[in-house]
Ligand SMILES: [Zn+2]
């Protein structure tokens with residue numbers, strides 16, 4: 001979706017973007033559902049305010065146990081879209097801007113909404129993917145997925161402080 005900057009007025013307009021075409025391809029992530037909503041209004045002759053939200057369900061793979069799991073995505077964002085040149089925004093204005101706002105400098109007075117949404121998705125997807133904080137991972141000895149199965153390593157090969165001690169005693 002694209003918004004023409006000149007068509008944005010002071011009256012807030014809402015958009016809901018359910019079609020998932022804007023959702024970027026992210027390695028290891030498949031999208032089960034995703035929707036975005038956007039509220040757009042003009043601030044002044046050269047700036048417009050965009051408030052948006054993205055919600056989705058993503059299937060990804062746990063870094064620790066390699067099992068697939070579903071991650072709920074939910075993020076909101078505020079963009080200040082401006083046709084001004086980057087350098088034209090003076091220091092005072094930068095300080096006044098709300099910290100949560102991201103400034104978007106428009107080259108052609110067109111807002112590429114899909115690009116904004118894709119950027120937000122990349123920011124919102126966790127770097128460390130874990131099916132749960134308590135995920136116990138995979139045993140390096142026998143390969144058991146420890147969330148589901150017990151470790152199958154032979155008793156004597158289990159490395160615990162106790163076995164280390166026993167080995168030392170044998171020497
Ligand atoms: Zn896991």
Ligand SMILES: [Zn+2]
Pocket residue numbers: 139140141142143144151152153
């Ligand atoms: Zn094991």
